Amino acid sequence: MFDPASLKYDAHGLVPAIAQDHATGEVLMMAWMNAEAVAKTLATGKVTYWSRSRQNFWVKGESSGHVQKLVDFRLDCDRDCLLVLVEQTGPACHTNRRSCFYTSVRDGDEVELMAPEAG
Amino acid sequence: MFDPASLKYDAHGLVPAIAQDHATGEVLMMAWMNAEAVAKTLATGKVTYWSRSRQNFWVKGESSGHVQKLVDFRLDCDRDCLLVLVEQTGPACHTNRRSCFYTSVRDGDEVELMAPEAG
Numbered sequence: 001m002f003d004p005a006s007l008k009y010d011a012h013g014l015v016p017a018i019a020q021d022h023a024t025g026e027v028l029m030m031a032w033m034n035a036e037a038v039a040k041t042l043a044t045g046k047v048t049y050w051s052r053s054r055q056n057f058w059v060k061g062e063s064s065g066h067v068q069k070l071v072d073f074r075l076d077c078d079r080d081c082l083l084v085l086v087e088q089t090g091p092a093c094h095t096n097r098r099s100c101f102y103t104s105v106r107d108g109d110e111v112e113l114m115a116p117e118a119g
Numbered sequence: 120m121f122d123p124a125s126l127k128y129d130a131h132g133l134v135p136a137i138a139q140d141h142a143t144g145e146v147l148m149m150a151w152m153n154a155e156a157v158a159k160t161l162a163t164g165k166v167t168y169w170s171r172s173r174q175n176f177w178v179k180g181e182s183s184g185h186v187q188k189l190v191d192f193r194l195d196c197d198r199d200c201l202l203v204l205v206e207q208t209g210p211a212c213h214t215n216r217r218s219c220f221y222t223s224v225r226d227g228d229e230v231e232l233m234a235p236e237a238g
Binding site (some may be wrong): 001002016018020024025026027029030042072073074075076077078081083093094095097100101102103104105106108109110113 | 135143145148161197213216225229
């Protein structure tokens with residue numbers, strides 16, 4: 001039986017959660033969860049983070065429509081990092097790009113790998 | 120021109136770095152880098168973290184041989200999380216599993232997805 005309290009949270013009661021597209025393997029974003037966000041994510045199947053800036057739950061896509069449907073919920077060997085495999089509707093990034101990791105460092109320069117989606 | 124100082128570090132001077140297998144897309148592990156570890160990773164092509172427990176640089180695989188050769192170095196929209204695409208030699212996890220994310224939560228129970236590799 002999995003207990004969200006069994007995870008190792010940082011001093012703010014948070015663990016990093018990596019969201020990965022379950023079909024393509026693309027890493028979409030990283031955000032944070034507290035124990036209650038973990039419980040909500042598992043109970044609802046809607047990936048729910050804790051917003052550090054708003055100090056509130058953040059049901060991903062609740063306002064934008066760019067929801068993340070939970071496909072698989074994983075934890076790492078140290079129980080201090082999560083990997084959520086998701087079905088991502090629309091772009092994951094607030095810049096309207098598919099992934100937040102759209103900048104690469106190549107030969108010392110920053111290169112933009114993807115453009116914002118139309119919409 | 121990319122400057123490691125342009126990243127947003129936490130109160131401990133660290134950013135989370137997600138390591139992903141460049142060929143399979145598998146998320147292997149998450150660890151931390153400080154500005155100097157970022158610079159070392161880019162300069163050497165050997166993924167180098169900062170060990171919070173040992174308070175020292177951690178050239179991944181230096182003792183185990185399970186090195187990570189940098190293939191692409193990415194940062195996210197907020198510049199506070201890194202994604203390193205790597206060529207992973209051997210298992211990434213200290214438990215000898217390919218990935219640290221070998222535990223899944225399914226129907227409320229923890230399920231082990233992969234066994235340690237022989238060796």
